[in-house]
Structure formats: C-alpha cells, structure tokens
Amino acid sequence: MQYQTFRGSNVNEALAAVRAALGPEAVIDSTRYVTNGRRGALGYSYVEISAAPPKRPTAARPAKALPASDSALPHPREARAADAFDPQSFARELESMRALLEELCAQRTPRDQALALLAAAGIEGELARAVVKGTRAPRGPALLRPWLRKRLTDHIRIQPSPIAAEGPQLVACVGPTGAGKTTTLAKLAARARLDLDRSVGVISLDTFRVGAAEQWKRYARLLGVPFHVAADADAFARALASLDVDVLLVDTAGRVPGEPESDWILPACLERVSNRTLHVLGVLPAWLSARDAKRALSLYSDPAPTGIVVTKLDEASAVGGPVQEASLRELPIPYLCRGPRVPDDIEDASTAAVLDALLREPS
Numbered sequence: 001m002q003y004q005t006f007r008g009s010n011v012n013e014a015l016a017a018v019r020a021a022l023g024p025e026a027v028i029d030s031t032r033y034v035t036n037g038r039r040g041a042l043g044y045s046y047v048e049i050s051a052a053p054p055k056r057p058t059a060a061r062p063a064k065a066l067p068a069s070d071s072a073l074p075h076p077r078e079a080r081a082a083d084a085f086d087p088q089s090f091a092r093e094l095e096s097m098r099a100l101l102e103e104l105c106a107q108r109t110p111r112d113q114a115l116a117l118l119a120a121a122g123i124e125g126e127l128a129r130a131v132v133k134g135t136r137a138p139r140g141p142a143l144l145r146p147w148l149r150k151r152l153t154d155h156i157r158i159q160p161s162p163i164a165a166e167g168p169q170l171v172a173c174v175g176p177t178g179a180g181k182t183t184t185l186a187k188l189a190a191r192a193r194l195d196l197d198r199s200v201g202v203i204s205l206d207t208f209r210v211g212a213a214e215q216w217k218r219y220a221r222l223l224g225v226p227f228h229v230a231a232d233a234d235a236f237a238r239a240l241a242s243l244d245v246d247v248l249l250v251d252t253a254g255r256v257p258g259e260p261e262s263d264w265i266l267p268a269c270l271e272r273v274s275n276r277t278l279h280v281l282g283v284l285p286a287w288l289s290a291r292d293a294k295r296a297l298s299l300y301s302d303p304a305p306t307g308i309v310v311t312k313l314d315e316a317s318a319v320g321g322p323v324q325e326a327s328l329r330e331l332p333i334p335y336l337c338r339g340p341r342v343p344d345d346i347e348d349a350s351t352a353a354v355l356d357a358l359l360r361e362p363s
C-alpha cells in the first residue's frame, strides 16, 4: 500500500487532510502526536497521520510478479514488526498516545466535561442532567469545579443534628449490613452524653447478628448509658417505659432483599412511641454507587427514612451515590462519618463538607 503522510494542528485537521486527499474510505496506518516539548514561540506540535488510499476490490487476474528489487523490500510494517523491542520508542509512542488522548479530552464541550466530573464523583443520570441544565458550563476544570459546586448546592439538603434538637428525640438507624449503623449510634450516644450533656438510652432490635448485643453492651458500659435488646414490639414497649431519657437511640439489623416482612419489627415498635420526635436515618457507606444506594434504601419504605447519614468517607474515592439518593428523595443529611473511631469520627454535615467530599481535587 502507498502510505502518505498528512499533518494538522490537531487530529480533526489532520483527518480532514486525509479525507480531502484520499476520500472517506482512506486506510489509516498510524497517528502520532509530534512535539518538541517547548512552549511559546519556540514550541511546535502537530498531529501526523500516515494513510493510504482505500483498497479497491480487484477483479480476479493473475498476480503480477513484483520486480525483484521491490519484492526484496519488506513492507514497512513487517520491517517494524521484525525490529527488536525498543523501550525508548515504546515510551515515545505512549507519550504521543497520552498527548492525543489529552487533546481529544480538551475537545469535549464544557457540558461534557462537567458531566464527566460529576460521573467521577459518582453522580449520574437524572441528577447529573439537572445539575448541568439551564446555563452554560464554563471551559476548563479551574472554572468548572466552582461552577459545579454552586450548581450542586441547590441539590443538597442539610439537617441540623437530631440529637441536639429540643425535646425528647428518637433516632433509629436503618440500612444495609455493615454500613456503620451501630458505630454511628455509638458515636451519637457519646456525643449526646459528653458534648451535649443529654441523657441517652439505647434499644437494639438486632437479635439476628451474632455478637450484636455484646457489641452494644460494651459500648453502653464504656459510655455509661442504659441498654436493652428487644425481639418484638412488646419487649420494645417495656424497654421504652423504663427509659426516661432525652435521646433514645434505636439500632436495627441490616436488611437483605427477600427477608420476611415479619422479621422487620421497627414499624410496630415506633407505633408504641409517643411524645418524641422520630428520626429514621438511612445509613449508607460513601462508596455505594447511586444504583446500589437506591436499591439499599428501597427496602425501607415503612418507616421511610427522614434523613441519610453518609459513613466511610475515609474509604471512598467517590461519594456521589448516597448524596444522589438523598437528593432524589429530597432527604437531608445530618451527619458525615470519616472513620470507625467512637466518638471522634462523626461530624454534623454541612453543605461545604458534602461539596468538598464530592468535588475533591485529583491527588
């Protein structure tokens, strides 16, 4: 094949030159980004494409022998394949591919770049479209991040700490197995007691997981708070009657899809509660995808969560899943948890902290 070389200041320009000369069916052999690495007046860079005219189907005719001198010449590609592996030229190839990719990325529209940043944060679909809708995104990541922060602010709701609210409060944690429900409640028990000087009691409905009651007995002893386990609504009502406290914390076992409804006793328990503000907090690890966050909370319709606690921020590179679920359900976020330590690793949520977690600068 007769390969020719075409140049352009970018891929599109070089491709246009190929098509103008050889037509749309041209066969591309290689594309490389060439630069002398300098900026300013002394610098140059261009894209070079090696291409040949399209192969036309030929009528069957006897193969014409090549002249001896021609047939002795290896095809350029065969010659290259026969070459020994050269790490330096391999590194150069890689570098030109990276530069090409960067150039292709830079050609994306600001809206696409904004959607890519949101996707990296774990925010996709309906919410991502709503965030970029209406106004023009600015060009370049330096302007895009502040723009996105502003746009996302309208989609984040924050709830003032329920354990600090006036009057008797009940905070129940629900959510998937291992999400951090018990740890979050232990942190809240410690903060209510030590920081807010409020009386606290704990009732655990988790009679399923081996060691759940022991885990709570240890926390309760350390924190000096009364603790009960309740296997049904009657036992819950008895425990409730014995606890004259400002803040009642209710722990539940993680639910799994397909679990019998009869095992889920929280609704019956909450029916026995009066004169307390009820908070049912869905606890979701930060690394849960938006789809899994939705799936996890779909198991909790009775009672429906009133807020979402995001845990394990310390383990996650993207935290958009739970934040997206909170936004789509119009639920506020009262707390963020950044580690397993009781009581240190919990903070009252703020819009700025949620945005910081969402739009982290690449490290």
Ligand SMILES: Nc1nc2c(ncn2[C@@H]2O[C@H](COP(=O)(O)OP(=O)(O)OP(=O)(O)O)[C@@H](O)[C@H]2O)c(=O)[nH]1
Binding pocket: 176, 177, 178, 179, 180, 181, 182, 183, 184, 206, 209, 212, 252, 253, 254, 311, 312, 313, 314, 315, 337, 338, 339, 340, 345
């Ligand atoms: N890194 C990190 N670990 C956490 C955090 N919160 C909880 N953990 C750890 O996650 C594990 C599970 O926490 P639990 O509080 O027992 O979770 P759970 O939701 O009560 O689990 P089940 O009762 O089994 O459904 C424990 O090892 C905790 O120490 C957090 O914010 N960051």
Ligand SMILES: [Mg+2]
Binding pocket: 181, 182, 183, 206, 212, 251, 252, 253, 254
């Ligand atoms: Mg637990």
